[in-house]
Amino acid sequence: MRRVLVAGAGPVGLTAALALARGGVPVTVLEAGSELAAESRASTFHPPTLEMLAELEVLDELLARGLVARTFQYRDRSGGPIASLDMDVLSGDTPYPFRVQCEQSKLTPILLDHLRRHGGEVLFGREVRSLAVHADEVTATTAGDTFTGDWLIGADGAHSAVRHALGIPFEGLTYPERFLVASADEDLEPLLPGIELINYVFDPAEWLVLLRTPDHWRVLLPTPSDTPDAAELARLPARLRAIADPGRDWKVAHASIYRVHQRIAARFRHGRVLLAGDAAHVNNPLGGLGMNSGIHDAVAVATALLADDDDALDAAASRRREVALNHVRPMSHGTWEKLRSADPAAHHAELRNLAADPHAARTHLLRACLISSLRETA
Template sequence: MSELPKQADVLIAGAGPAGLALAIELRRLGASPVLIDRRTAAANTSRAAVVHARTMEVLEAAGVAPRLLAEGVKVPTFRIRDRDEALISIDFKKLPSDYPFTLMCPQDRTERVMLDRLHELGGDAFRPAVLRSFRAAPEFVQVTVGEDAADQEIACRWLIGCDGMHSVVREQSGIPFLGSEYQESFVLADVRMDWRLSREEVSLFFSPEGLVVVAPLPDDRFRIVATADVAPETPDAAFVQKVLDARGPRSAPGRIRSVEWSSRFHIHHRVSDTPRKGRVLLCGDAAHVHSPAGGQGMNTGIQDAVLLARALAETLKDGKEARLDAWAQKRHKVAEDVVRLTDRLTRMATMKSGVGRVFRNAAIKLAGTMPAVRDAIAFRLAELNTDEDAS
């Protein structure tokens, strides 16, 4: 790790999508944040892969949105099916946005694009740099950062935790992380396969055995997401094929050719009690975690960060902190709304009762006949329902 400066206006812990977005926007607005990350390199796996319209809007001013477009696949349709029966089709083409689609872009590409932009703006990430502890005072935060025995001290005016679900910043600040864990595991796999349905569609399949999502990725690949009571840590092609056969379409079954990356994880639905405590603020998974249903996680975190950067840049100039309180209040409400939405989607999709599934499917089919309902769902999934200015 290269030597950190001894002072900074802003120290950002965590160089994932939220931390990178925050650093980029602060630099664009004239600030010089210090960005640290415990990893030796940026992400090299796809993990989050959905970029929604609202996220593209907030990244536009920094010049990131056009680069993401070049790296991803535009998908204009989200369709829920019960095996072969289409229940509802959500069309993003009518969104009141310059980005009327879902962009499927693997997280490693998203982070690479953002890091390249940060470099152009004169910034970088200090790696590996572990935030060991901090002491918050009324006028500054004293932070100890290190790797092995080489600890360094840095005094900052503001400390921002973008350091994930197990955030050291959140835990040491004493901010409660309220919620619980789902019983099911989730499986992710990026595969090459023969697939007869359209690559302009993200498909969510219901079945008695559980859900499976199939979404197109760049380079003729697909992302598969599925619930699993029991799954290996790195699911192989045989495991993923078995899931797809049991839950996907019968009339047009997919055939897995290879698995390029896979993972198993447990999910939580939690929201921090507040994203601000004095001179400590939280963004992204440090402030809220939830089911991957709807692809909201990375998007909400990036939006947290960009909007915080805009408020913080002004506060650094005039010292008025009221706008940070306003940001915290608004983003806390957004996080609570997103967690409620993804929790409902997850519980609906993992319903065990046969009678319940019949009523669920009937209700979804009825909603699918109502254009206003379909448009409202598209608007909500695209996260265009927040009231902050994207400019």
Template sequence: METNPVVVAGGGPVGLVAALALARQGVEVIVLESEKAIPRDLRAGTFHPPTVEMLDALGVGGSLLEKGIKVPEWQLRDRSSGVVAQFDLGLISDETPHPFRLHCEQHKLSQIVHDALTELPNARVLFSHRCTGFTQDGGGVSISVETPSGPEEIRASYLVGADGAHSIVRKTMNAEFEGFTWPERFLVFATPYDLREQGFTGNAYVADPDEWCAIFVQPHEGPPGIWRIAFPTQPGMSEDEILSEQFVQSRIKGFLDPDQDYEIAYRSVYRVHQRVASTFREQRVLLAGDAAHANNPLGGMGLNSGIHDAVNLAEKLAAVLSGEEPQDCLDRYVRQRRQTNIEYVQATTIRNKRLLEERDPDIRQERLDEMRKTAADKDKARAYLLNSSMIASVQRARQIQ
């Protein structure tokens, strides 16, 4: 029986969920988070049905549901012709108790999970503690930690790297982050203007060769919520140009009323990657979430796949620590989660982006027509929803031995 704790580097939602899943199975766990408090990253905010089910099993799904907005229907639109297809997740209600996309900022999940961890005697979350590297041997992992009182070393049985796309854990492993970075940056801003007044569902994607966009409602003080909108920008633009009031207003006026100015609650710009680590494991060190894979946000799969990593890994790691499974069981985690990420998350998010931005008019029309046919055929729509809701990817992962 291992006596040292499992250490999780990274106190975002993936690291915290991994810690909670381990702690609920009796594993002693320590989370190292470099920030002074829960990070308030506003990028991710969509939870798919199987993710909510996993959070239910950990006892925190209900709290997230109370804070979020249920979005049972979503649209694909064309900039010039309007609605192309509208999908209703009620078609897969026999597959999940949560036939909707749940919209809620990821930091709210982090706070809920953190609060649950504070109630467990075998879990600790250490803020202002940053993993700076590690060494390992057959008996465990020695982790270098930067703390408010200076450098320290923590001895762990295993180390889980959930420390984001710039992961120190992955870099120390010398694992390659294979893939590419999209040339354009994404502008994301929010407005309290209610897009439902213009016929939008709570989640919508607007196709256009130059100004495609992704739209989704988020909880806010009072109804009807706040609407987050993501646009591509030209590679040569400076950050100041992208974030300027004139440019932001030009984006939203491009598909709403051009004679109206819109209140903008916040705005940000960031680069988008499509990458997967060459391996998710080096002996007693494992990767999860953005440390293991990164993708564009079209489809809301990044955060969800990271939580799927966390729950999958915790199940196997707890079994290894209890002696129920050999250490090689962790290689199955790598096979299941890495392969599924490549087959589903990377493939689907790349396909989503190319659908929205296609420039060739014939190919563009062909793809939009195919989406119309899919939405109009109940069986095809159901199959499409099983994939886009990530139910199919979770089922596929279970099949991989």
């Protein structure tokens, strides 16, 4: 294989590129930005993702930068802890029965460093503008430059220029509320007794998610779809103090508001172009499935390319679309529906029973951590 082009230097694109480079394939990554993205974005790594990163020999560096979460908690906004799920029930299924809390911006420099060690190149400021897909090669044109490869992997995000250039439909829904994410320099443990590193908080009026990362507590809040961003950011201090009040406004490092979509590309392969990650499917961030399933896409596509088997590529694209459709979408959407339920107490007994039954907890976690998605589509 002469060369594979990868559009996008996020965790998905760089994972695919590193897997290919380690297999001896020349790789060029074309990244629209001037440098690696520094935003927090995704911050949870599930067990099968950790296994894949271990195979790429980058896991130890991620673990050194992250926090190991062996349990996660469901809470009620007014009543405190409901139940905690112990991921040790997965110890017979994975060598990593835990989640790692670490911003993706800490993983991408690790991947970039390893990719360069294996001879791969990343070119910044190279947004793909157009594609020409031929029977035996793909040509990608950026602003003033043209690149040719045997294959191209589109991992250039939800607004993928690669997907648009191919005219692939991206159907689905947009959620009725926007999501506001704030990163706070606070110690929440004394204010919310029993809080864990990962917390899903039920409330019919204002559900929320609290996640600990190495640098911050991240708070995810639903926000009306039709109000000005400035107005919502202005009322953020009061909303945070309503969660936990330290007697002053929270120290917020940064905050952003974004619309959330649940969409899947009509196909993940178009000739010699393959889609992966957000370029192929997007979902709400509840449960941390987006980046993880995207990394799984990357490994599946790279493995099929290394096999140099057209049927294997078709199968990989088909399997990964099946995962997005039948695993990621229902899991993330189901979590959203439960958190905002008009009767959250109806779920309390269910969750307590789940936490108390190791067999039921294992079955649930196999699906929630995407282990079953890999097994069922193997």
